Amino acid sequence: MEAVRRNLSTISHSTKTFLNVDRLQLHRRLGEILTQPLQKSLFLVSGSDAIEAAIDMARKVTGGVEVLGLHMGLHGSTSFITRSLSFGWNRSKHGLAAQGTSSLLAPYPYRCPVACSPEQCSCAKGNGHYQCLKTSFELAQSNFGGKPAAVILEPVLSAGGVIVPPPGYVKALRDLAHELGMLLIMDESQTGLAKTGRMWGHQHEAVVPDIMTVSKHFGAGLPISAVCTTAEIADQAAANGYVATRSHACDPITCAAGVASIDIIEQEGLVARAAAIGQRMAKHLARMAEANDLIGEFRGRGVLWGVELVLNRDSRAPANGSADLAVQACQESGLIVQARGSQNRKNVIRLVPPMVSTDEQIDEGMAILSDVLARVQRPEAC
Ligand SMILES: Cc1ncc(COP(=O)(O)O)c(C=O)c1O
Known part of the structure; x- marks a missing residue:
């Protein structure tokens, strides 16, 4: 409240063309708590915005178009991309889906989509045989109309029914994605900033995404989101002409709220x-x-x-x-x-x-x- 009040009486809005102090502080503060090698961030307004921007970034960097999401995942409600990747919401509700979006079977040990028992689930054993992934990727590849770009997932699939992927699954998914030249995007809207008992949901499996999004409680009630990535990917995206912004993307008032929320998460343990x-x-x-x-x-x-x-x-x-x-x-x-x-x-x-x-x-x-x-x-x- 103090941070927001201070900005209300000094400067609350500023166009992205000019840097402002609160924005720079948030870049630094967020950079300090990211899992290395993630270190660069850009700011937007909503979770859906951040997902759209993350996918655009992956497409710019890889030169691909195809994006895969888990069939019980949810990534937002903007037309076109995020609602098309929100399979958990049943995307048929929205009419035509965006080109270059399709699904992978979600790992759901309680109702395994390929009928493996928990004992059979190789993700849990980590022996390198992941039937749900293998089947999904085979099918997805046969549906690709262009070059692949990214796979997106929530570290815990929240709206889909709080599905926790079995141990080893995320790493296997990342490896398969990388083999195909796809970047791994993690949507940390629901799992980031302490909610799962680690600063980031991906830290439970020690798999660092190539690109990550942050939103929801990031602004402690004010609308701000972030797309975070490595210096290498950020530089490549910029070199390829990538841009993502909104009029209120870098407002000092929302950036100050972001800094304060990170401070409070740390100070209050x-x-x-x-x-x-x-x-x-x-x-x-x-x-x-x-x-x-x-x-x-x-x-x-x-x-x-x-x-x-x-x-x-x-x-x-x-x-x-x-x-x-x-x-x-x-x-x-x-x-x-x-x-x-x-x-x-x-x-x-x-x-x-x-x-x-x-x-x-x-x-x-x-x-x-x-x-x-x-x-x-x-x-x-x-
Ligand atoms: C995992 C996840 N990603 C993205 C979003 C979209 O966020 P927003 O509503 O801020 O656009 C949501 C919204 O509930 C979400 O749960």
Whole structure:
């Protein structure tokens, strides 16, 4: 608030043509917390903007056009590119999709798209045989109309149902993408800046993307996003004539909010706090799952968790109706949650408590959820 107030009474807007101090401070501050070799950033206004710009950058640098996204991923709502890559939202809603966009099967251990059991899943074993990836890339390559440019994914697929890729998957995906000359773009809108208990979601798998986007809580409520990359990629993009901007892309007021939010995340130890909240939530959820067979699986990292509701633990049929009722009942009891999932499933209760929540607040929220899930009906089963 202080940073924003200061800028309101000095300078809030400035065209990108001129550098301003807050913008330079944000470039430096963000550079300090990026995973090396990521170090360069440009600023935009929304998460969707940043994804569009990241894809343009990959296309400029590789000279390719084809972009692949996971079939349960979500990357924004701008026409054309981001909504075309938001397969988790069902892109048929939007009419024609953008050329050069297609999907890869998302890794979803609970409902494996190539029917591997967790024991068979080679991603988890790391033995180099990744059936879902191999199948997806074969199909994708046969659909390519031009040279490939990039693969995009969220480190945890949030809106698609809080899907955590199995260990080894992201590295295998990166290796395959690089073999084809594609850059790896990570959308850290939902997972960046501490939310998963690490500063960046990609740090869990130690796979550094070639290009990364940051948005949502970056501006602590004010609209600002970033595209981050290596010096090498940034230089190449610039040499190839790449440009991405908006009138309000580098406003001192939003940049100051970005600096303040990074400062607060560091000063208040929110990375560690998000991790601790995650451990606390996992314990609560384990107890809930033991007592309630409506819960098929729970999964997540840091403050981002999904509770998948099923009609029957053997069939794993999605309990969409129960999820819907649970969301309403939670809301009536003072707990805001959402039902998420993709295709015909909306059966995952997504929980994203603030990183500044106290233990008591987490316990209270989990008690509400536990009580609601114990009461909620299975309308499909009636
Ligand atoms: C992972 C992810 N990427 C991108 C976006 C789009 O961000 P925005 O709504 O700021 O354009 C969202 C929005 O929910 C998101 O969840």
